[in-house]
Amino acid sequence: MVKNSLAFEAETFRKIQPQEYLRRFIQGNIRPDGRSLSQFRPTTVNQSCITTTNGSSMVRIGNTTVVCGIKAEVATPKFNSPLEGYLVPNIDLSPICSPKFKPGPPGELAQVLSENLNNLLKSASVLDLTSLCIKEGIAVWVLYIDLVCVNYDGNIYDASVIGMITALTNVKLPEATFEESSGLVKATEELSVTLKLQRIPYSVTVALFDGQHLLVDPTEVEESITSEQITIVFDEVGQLCSIWKVGGLPSSPEHLKQCMNIARERYKQISMIVKSSI
Amino acid sequence: MVDRRRIQGPEVSVAPIIIKSADKRTCLKDEHSRRRDGRNLEDICPIFLKTGLISQANGSAFIEIRRTKIACGVYGPRQTKIPSFSGKGNLNVEIKFAPFSCQKRRQPYRDAQEKDLSQLVIEALVPSIRLDLLPKSTIDIYITVLENDGTASCLAAAITCASVAVADAGIEMLDLVPASSASYIGGEIYMDSDLAEEQHETGYLILSYMPSLKEVTHILQSGDVDLALTTQAFEQCTDACSKIYSVMINSLLLPIRDTQ
Amino acid sequence: MASRKRPPSKIRTISIEPNYVNRDGSALFKFGDSAVVCSVNGPTEVKLRDEKVDKATIDVIFKPLVGLPGTKDKTHEYIIRSTVESVIKSNLYPRTLIQIVCQVMMDDGNILATAINATTYALMNAGVEMKDIAVAVACIVNKDGNILIDPELREIEKAQSYHTFAFSKTSFGLLFCESTGLFTEEQYFECYAICKIAAQEIIDKIRMKIQLDLT
Numbered sequence: 206m207v208k209n210s211l212a213f214e215a216e217t218f219r220k221i222q223p224q225e226y227l228r229r230f231i232q233g234n235i236r237p238d239g240r241s242l243s244q245f246r247p248t249t250v251n252q253s254c255i256t257t258t259n260g261s262s263m264v265r266i267g268n269t270t271v272v273c274g275i276k277a278e279v280a281t282p283k284f285n286s287p288l289e290g291y292l293v294p295n296i297d298l299s300p301i302c303s304p305k306f307k308p309g310p311p312g313e314l315a316q317v318l319s320e321n322l323n324n325l326l327k328s329a330s331v332l333d334l335t336s337l338c339i340k341e342g343i344a345v346w347v348l349y350i351d352l353v354c355v356n357y358d359g360n361i362y363d364a365s366v367i368g369m370i371t372a373l374t375n376v377k378l379p380e381a382t383f384e385e386s387s388g389l390v391k392a393t394e395e396l397s398v399t400l401k402l403q404r405i406p407y408s409v410t411v412a413l414f415d416g417q418h419l420l421v422d423p424t425e426v427e428e429s430i431t432s433e434q435i436t437i438v439f440d441e442v443g444q445l446c447s448i449w450k451v452g453g454l455p456s457s458p459e460h461l462k463q464c465m466n467i468a469r470e471r472y473k474q475i476s477m478i479v480k481s482s483i
Numbered sequence: 484m485v486d487r488r489r490i491q492g493p494e495v496s497v498a499p500i501i502i503k504s505a506d507k508r509t510c511l512k513d514e515h516s517r518r519r520d521g522r523n524l525e526d527i528c529p530i531f532l533k534t535g536l537i538s539q540a541n542g543s544a545f546i547e548i549r550r551t552k553i554a555c556g557v558y559g560p561r562q563t564k565i566p567s568f569s570g571k572g573n574l575n576v577e578i579k580f581a582p583f584s585c586q587k588r589r590q591p592y593r594d595a596q597e598k599d600l601s602q603l604v605i606e607a608l609v610p611s612i613r614l615d616l617l618p619k620s621t622i623d624i625y626i627t628v629l630e631n632d633g634t635a636s637c638l639a640a641a642i643t644c645a646s647v648a649v650a651d652a653g654i655e656m657l658d659l660v661p662a663s664s665a666s667y668i669g670g671e672i673y674m675d676s677d678l679a680e681e682q683h684e685t686g687y688l689i690l691s692y693m694p695s696l697k698e699v700t701h702i703l704q705s706g707d708v709d710l711a712l713t714t715q716a717f718e719q720c721t722d723a724c725s726k727i728y729s730v731m732i733n734s735l736l737l738p739i740r741d742t743q
Numbered sequence: 744m745a746s747r748k749r750p751p752s753k754i755r756t757i758s759i760e761p762n763y764v765n766r767d768g769s770a771l772f773k774f775g776d777s778a779v780v781c782s783v784n785g786p787t788e789v790k791l792r793d794e795k796v797d798k799a800t801i802d803v804i805f806k807p808l809v810g811l812p813g814t815k816d817k818t819h820e821y822i823i824r825s826t827v828e829s830v831i832k833s834n835l836y837p838r839t840l841i842q843i844v845c846q847v848m849m850d851d852g853n854i855l856a857t858a859i860n861a862t863t864y865a866l867m868n869a870g871v872e873m874k875d876i877a878v879a880v881a882c883i884v885n886k887d888g889n890i891l892i893d894p895e896l897r898e899i900e901k902a903q904s905y906h907t908f909a910f911s912k913t914s915f916g917l918l919f920c921e922s923t924g925l926f927t928e929e930q931y932f933e934c935y936a937i938c939k940i941a942a943q944e945i946i947d948k949i950r951m952k953i954q955l956d957l958t
Contacts, residue, residue: 255552255583255584255629255630256550256630257550257583257584257585257586257630257631258583261583268538268539270536270537272581272629274581274582274583274584274629275583276582276583276588277499278496278497278498278499278588279496279497279498279499280492280493280495280496280497281493281495283493291492291493293490293491293492294490295489295490295582295591297581297582297591299579299625299627300556300558300577300623300625301537301540301554301555301556301579301625301626301627302537302539302556303539304539304540304558308577308625310486310488310592311488311489313817313820313821314821315488316488316489316814316817316818317814317817317818317821319489319490319814320490320814320815320817320818321818323490323814324923325923328904328905328923328924328925329923329924329925347492347493347496349492349582349583349588351581351582351583351591353581353627353629355536355537355554355627355629356536356537356538356539357539358538358539379499379501381499389500390499390500391499391500391501391502392499392500392501392502393501393502394501394502394503425539432825432828432829440925444925444926444927445922445925445926445927445928445931446923446924446925447922447923448906448920448921448922448931449920449921449922450917450919450920450921451821451822451825451826451919452825452826452828452829452919453825453829453918454829454916455829455875455910455911455914455915455916455917455918456916456917457916457917458917458932458935461917461931461935462928465928487811487812487813487814488813488814488817489814490814491813
């Protein structure tokens with residue numbers, strides 16, 4: 206008796222033939238989670254949700270959840286940049302968020318993500334580092350930007366960038382002064398100083414399947430099947446801050462142009478979501 | 484030691500010295516024995532508990548009590564990595580404090596306190612889980628503390644949260660394990676104390692208790708306390724555990740009700 | 744600042760030395776004063792943990808000029824691995840390991856592009872079967888909006904934006920791209936076009952070198 210043309214479940218099919226599994230969906234112009242190819246997952250942003258931090262945010266893109274907390278400490282500046290403070294972004298992909306990650310020090314993906322976040326902060330000069338100066342050559346603020354991934358379901362970089370930037374915008378620092386007599390930095394109890402960001406970049410990631418289908422905002426399953434991803438970062442005036450494409454089949458400039466258009470549209474969406482979260 | 488697998492900041496950095504604006508003596512309770520947040524001494528805080536937030540895990544739970552926020556993911560039962568045979572399942576717990584979770588920034592690598600607390604969670608949970616049914620398997624419980632509002636109550640919340648997550652993973656258990664904490668401050672018992680209260684405590688009690696079996700799985704008590712006071716705290720904690728128990732059951736039933 | 748001695752669209756002198764170290768395959772690749780040695784070992788035995796049943800495991804180790812590897816080097820490893828994974832016919836070598844080690848010898852900018860080219864040559868030198876060839880070029884857009892190809896370190900420091908591209912030989916499609924800094928869409932595609940022409944030049948150099956070695 207034949208009940209179903211498929212002799213086994215879809216989940217089994219996915220595990221045995223992942224490429225073919227995704228191809229069947231794409232042929233029907235739909236994705237395994239029911240989205241269309243150009244549809245983003247619901248995105249939510251929470252601001253200042255953690256009180257032990259100077260600035261914090263929680264971002265959810267679909268199931269992917271990232272919590273970002275910024276803590277400020279005081280340190281001496283580098284000798285050749287006596288006015289500049291430090292921004293230290295690090296992401297933690299702990300085993301809680303996916304069975305892919307092992308306990309222990311950061312793995313390759315976490316290191317690559319941290320490096321890219323750091324690159325973005327530096328090359329797009331998101332924050333004027335001299336605004337973190339307390340006393341020239343003696344004391345500056347260090348902002349430790351720690352991101353913790355609680356649930357890993359793909360597109361972690363986009364979530365991290367939104368998290369990092371929103372947390373930076375709601376950072377509140379105390380009024381700090383350097384006391385010449387004691388050689389100590391004293392800070393007020395109230396947190397009153399806010400930071401002025403020079404640029405608000407948001408990133409948009411698109412996966413490329415079979416070298417022709419653009420899947421925006423890929424999930425973990427889609428990421429593992431497609432080997433190719435294009436990440437594009439725009440700022441608020443439509444200037445590009447970063448383009449990153451690794452792996453997979455060679456792609457053409459047309460794909461990149463399409464991705465840029467997608468990213469431009471998505472930027473508006475993200476900034477709406479972030480604005481409404483205040 | 485320089486960690487090359489992370490983005491490096493300056494070699495040394497310190498938290499700024501805060502000038503206290505005025506000598507605000509923190510008064511833990513008013514003349515009506517009400518605490519700063521309006522609770523009575525024996526009251527516990529409202530609990531927000533939700534299961535299934537981590538889609539990648541076999542079971543998961545998120546708990547929020549006051550400012551404490553803890554996420555817990557359960558992976559398994561899965562094959563034990565070490566090839567030696569074991570007739571019983573193995574329970575592995577790792578508690579991780581996010582670097583920004585406490586007043587002072589924590590270093591991102593695992594410290595001694597995290598190892599200690601992980602061990603305590605294992606001890607509290609093992610009696611409740613049917614590990615004898617899971618030979619050659621491991622259950623991995625990962626707990627991430629996003630914000631810590633009092634270490635004793637945080638540990639209790641972690642145990643409660645982990646127990647719900649194990650149930651959410653569909654692993655056979657004898658009972659859920661709610662846990663509650665009490666602080667001894669000036670000869671009085673403060674249930675479920677927060678960070679400020681904890682700084683004044685002379686001792687604490689953390690109780691993990693299986694209400695339907697009326698069995699205690701773990702007691703942790705420290706400090707120099709009168710026996711009568713301990714007994715009283717114990718009673719109050721068992722009561723609190725029963726209250727937490729109903730919250731746990733509700734959180735497990737809610738998603739099932741929603742689908743029906 | 745001493746002005747650039749070569750025209751903006753001219754890459755520095757390329758030199759390639761195959762069999763630089765005694766491995767299955769190796770090569771030294773130089774863009775002017777930037778040099779990377781790449782050695783390839785494999786297909787060889789793979790650890791059971793990393794074994795893939797249907798294809799080769801590709802492992803890349805990137806060693807910086809000085810000091811111990813950090814997150815930047817890890818990122819380079821990730822980029823090189825994903826780039827070569829898409830050109831090596833890895834399904835011909837199931838359950839094996841192809842190990843690639845890159846060592847920076849001299850650094851005068853564009854280390855990543857140099858390393859990708861060195862890896863490409865070393866892979867050919869080792870006789871690993873490939874369906875395509877990856878070649879990489881970098882360029883900057885300076886403060887005046889001029890595009891300078893294959894920039895030196897002092898030029899990169901003053902750049903407005905920095906772009907590294909890797910192209911495939913057969914289709915001239917984009918295999919890898921990393922662009923940082925601030926730039927416009929037009930600038931990006933201008934860089935893209937200029938680097939593509941330069942990539943052709945590098946391919947010609949590589950082909951000449953191979954022909955020379957074979958005769």
